Each structure stands twice: as structure tokens, then as C-alpha cells.
Amino acid sequence: MKRPGRIWGEVSPRTALGTLALALCGGALAAWLALPLAWLLGSVFVVGLAAVLGISPGPGRVDLPPIARSLAIPLLGAGIGAGFTPEVVAGMPQWWVTILALGLYLPLLHQMVYRILRRSAHLSEPTAFYAAVPGGLVESVQMGEAAGGDVQMMTLLHLLRMIACVLLIPPGLALVSGQDLSRLPVSPQGADLAWWRAAAELIVISLAGAGLGHLLRLPAAVFFGPLLMSALAHATGLSTATLSPLVIIAAQVVIGAGLGAKFVAMSPRLLLIALRLTLFTSLASGTLAIGFALALSRLAGVDGYAVFLAYAPGGIIEMSLIAMSMQLNPIFVSSHHLLRIVFALIGVRLMAPATARPPVAGTHSARRGKAVR
Incomplete structure (x- = not known):
């Protein structure tokens, strides 16, 4: 079988379009049910279910x-950067407390999850240690x-950590805060621009920002590069463009479909084990994040919900979308x-720990590992 081409990668157009159709149906159903962050949650659930059940919307399994x-x-990064207003800049000095507190929170979170994985599932030390890292999926797995x-x-536990946050945090916050998270997240500041001009500006900012992100070797470069570029453009008044609701829906559907498709070819037994572990670690992680959010909201005078989302061990993009839905500061x-x-x-x-350290290049174990691979 020939590859469909550079644009589609190894995914056939029929498979990609079928996956997006499933994601749209899931998002539309969730929106009809007025679920929080509906287009993201619905697309994750339906595409993930199709992946686990082996449903093929085209020549191959669900994929994008x-x-x-x-x-x-x-x-999406450029749209979030549009919220970099003078008011946001004025409030940034308050952030130093919550930033410094990360230095205490992250080691505690890592050690807590690591010990749960070791004791409840008897995973090997390297597997448990790197699966417990609160961020950097690709680097941690490598x-x-x-x-x-x-x-x-390790890959499955990291993915389930992010998906659990997407599935559990919006309903939980909607229940506790009483806010209606079923409405579309809106860009933090308005703009009196024609939709086509706003779209053109954001596309240019996105492309330039993605290049900048790769040049600076930022984590999640295609997200943070456009965010930084957009923040500069909006803070200096060069742009007032904001995301339209349709773009936000499209972004949620694509991101949700991509997450759901990760479950293709997963062993049901392995998936059940990982789901059980994710339930334990999510409850523990959520409790720790809530504790820090309550303490820091009083100490730093920052909104407690914003601190919780900033500390939740979910994906950057998904947590930013939830912040936008709650009219919090996604920056x-x-x-x-x-x-x-x-x-x-x-x-x-x-x-x-010594038993979980990657072998140093040039050592006997490193040469042996390379030969085995």
C-alpha cells in the first residue's frame, strides 16, 4: 500500500475524515447534553471508544x-496569547509565589505517584519513576x-493522566463553582475585526510563532511559540485579533480526536491495569493540587480555581481551554x-534513583543497551 503523501503522513484521507466525523458526532452529542467542554470531552470519548473497540472509519483504525x-x-496558542492585556501584565508580579511553590509541589507530586505505582502495581523502578513524572511525556518515556x-x-499512564484530567476536571469544577462550562470558551479580549482579517492575522502569528518556538527549543514549541508571538503582538497593539467560536470548536475536536486515537491497539488487560492505577493516582494528585490551590489562593491573592488548573497534572492545551471556559486567565x-x-x-x-538512571554514553551498560536495540 502506498503512503497517502506528506500532508497525510501514513493516514489515509478516508481514515482521517472518518475519525473527524466520529469526533464531531461525539462533540455534538456532548454539546446537546450540555456537558462541560463538550466538543473536547465528546470527541475524546467517542474516538477513544472506537479505538478500543477496533472500529475502522476507513482503510485503517481511527487516526489523524x-x-x-x-x-x-x-x-489555539495564538488565541490564548491574545489575552495578554495590560491588566494581565499588571497582575504578573503576584505570580512569583505560585511559581516558587511549584518547586515544592512537583517533587511531592512525583514521589507520591511513584510510590503508588510501585506499591499498588509492583511496577519496575524505572517504569514507575518515569511514568510518575508530572510533565514531558515524550522526554519522560525516552x-x-x-x-x-x-x-x-509508561506511555499509557501518561496519556491516561492527561485524559483523566480532561474527563474529570470540567464536571468537577462545574459542580463546585456552579459555573456553566457547557458554553464555548471565548477569547479573553474582544476585537472589532472582520472574521477573515482576524483569521489571517492569527494564521500569520501562528506560523511565525511556531518557527520561533522551534528556534528557541521551547517545550510544546508549536503551542508556546505562537502564544509568545501573539502575546507580544497584542501587548504592543500590533494585533487585536481573537479566535472565533468555530475555530475553538475545530481545535477542541481535533485535539480530542488525537487523544482518543492513542488507544488504538492497546491490550485490554494492560488498559484495565493502567485505568485502575490512573484512578488511584488521579485522586491523590487532585487532592494535593486542591490543597496547594487553597493555600496559595489565600497567600498570593490569586483565584483558587486558576491555581488548581495551573497545578493540575493535565495537558497544557486542555487546561488552558478549561481556563478560557471559566473566564479565568489562560496566560x-x-x-x-x-x-x-x-x-x-x-x-x-x-x-x-541509581536503578532508574539512563546509562551514561560510553559505559558498558550503555553500549550493551544500544546493541540490544
């Missing part, structure tokens, strides 16, 4: 080409593989998640 996320994520960890289990949330990833990856190198 890389180009889909490559278009949706930079636009280091874990080098240390001899179970790649499939605050996404900035803390960027630092969470950086701090977590620095900490994992410092905290790794």
Missing part, C-alpha cells in the same frame, strides 16, 4: 495525520526507555504549565 494537530494547536522501563506502560495557567514541564524534567534528572 500530524498536519491536523499542527494546524489546530498553533492557532529517559525511561533508556533506563530499561516498560515503554507501553496564568499556560505559563505555570510551561514551568511545570521545565521544572519536572530538571527534577527528574536530579531525583532519579
Whole structure:
């Protein structure tokens, strides 16, 4: 079978369109049911269910080409950066308390999840240690593989951590706060621009920002690069463009479909084990995040819900979308998640026990590992 081409990668157009159709149906159903963050939750659930059940919307199993996320994520980053207003800048000095507190929160979270994975499932030390890293999925799995960890289990636990946050946090926050999270998230500031001009501005900002993100080697470069570029453009008055509701729906559907498709070819037994572990670790992580949010909201004078979303071990993009739905500051949330990833990856190198350290290049174990692979 020939590859469909560079734009589609190894995914056929029929499979990609069928996956998006499933995601749209799931999102539309969730929106009809007035669920919080409906288009994201519905698309994750329906595509994930199709992946587990082996439903094929085309020649292959549910999947999306890389180009889909490559278009949706930079636009979302640029839209969030549009909220970088003078009011946001004025409030940034208050953030130092919550940023410093990450240095205490992340090691506690990592060690807590690590011990749960070791004691409740008896996972190997490298597998448990790198699966417990609160951020940096790709980097964590790569280091874990080098240390001899179970790649499939580590990947699955990281994915389920993010998906659990997407599925549990919006309903939980809607219940506690009493806010209607079923409405579409809106861009933090309005703009009196024609939709086509706003779209053109954000596309240019997204492309330039993605290039900048890769140049600076930022974590999640295609998201944070456009966010930074958009923040500069809006803070200096060069742009007033904001995301339209349709773009936000499209971004949620694509991101949700991409997450759901990760469950393709997963062993049911492995999935059940990982789901049980994710339930335990999510409850523990959520409790710790709530404790820090309550303490820091009083100490720093920052909205407690914003602190919780900034500390929740979910994906940057998904937590930022929830912040937008609650009319909270997505810049605050996404900035803390960027630092969470950086701090977590620095900490994992410092905290790794000897039996979970990747072999040093040039040593006998490193040469042996390379030969085996």
C-alpha cells in the first residue's frame, strides 16, 4: 500500500475524515447534553471508544495525520496569547509565589505517584519513576526507555493522566463553582475585526510563532511559540485579533480526536491495569493540587480555581481551554504549565534513583543497551 503523501503522513484521507466525523458526532452529542467542554470531552470519548473497540472509519483504525494537530494547536496558542492585556501584565508580579511553590509541589507530586505505582502495581523502578513524572511525556518515556522501563506502560499512564484530567476536571469544577462550562470558551479580549482579517492575522502569528518556538527549543514549541508571538503582538497593539467560536470548536475536536486515537491497539488487560492505577493516582494528585490551590489562593491573592488548573497534572492545551471556559486567565495557567514541564524534567534528572538512571554514553551498560536495540 502506498503512503497517502506528506500532508497525510501514513493516514489515509478516508481514515482521517472518518475519525473527524466520529469526533464531531461525539462533540455534538456532548454539546446537546450540555456537558462541560463538550466538543473536547465528546470527541475524546467517542474516538477513544472506537479505538478500543477496533472500529475502522476507513482503510485503517481511527487516526489523524500530524498536519491536523499542527494546524489546530498553533492557532489555539495564538488565541490564548491574545489575552495578554495590560491588566494581565499588571497582575504578573503576584505570580512569583505560585511559581516558587511549584518547586515544592512537583517533587511531592512525583514521589507520591511513584510510590503508588510501585506499591499498588509492583511496577519496575524505572517504569514507575518515569511514568510518575508530572510533565514531558515524550522526554519522560525516552529517559525511561533508556533506563530499561516498560515503554507501553509508561506511555499509557501518561496519556491516561492527561485524559483523566480532561474527563474529570470540567464536571468537577462545574459542580463546585456552579459555573456553566457547557458554553464555548471565548477569547479573553474582544476585537472589532472582520472574521477573515482576524483569521489571517492569527494564521500569520501562528506560523511565525511556531518557527520561533522551534528556534528557541521551547517545550510544546508549536503551542508556546505562537502564544509568545501573539502575546507580544497584542501587548504592543500590533494585533487585536481573537479566535472565533468555530475555530475553538475545530481545535477542541481535533485535539480530542488525537487523544482518543492513542488507544488504538492497546491490550485490554494492560488498559484495565493502567485505568485502575490512573484512578488511584488521579485522586491523590487532585487532592494535593486542591490543597496547594487553597493555600496559595489565600497567600498570593490569586483565584483558587486558576491555581488548581495551573497545578493540575493535565495537558497544557486542555487546561488552558478549561481556563478560557471559566473566564479565568489562560496566560496564568499556560505559563505555570510551561514551568511545570521545565521544572519536572530538571527534577527528574536530579531525583532519579541509581536503578532508574539512563546509562551514561560510553559505559558498558550503555553500549550493551544500544546493541540490544
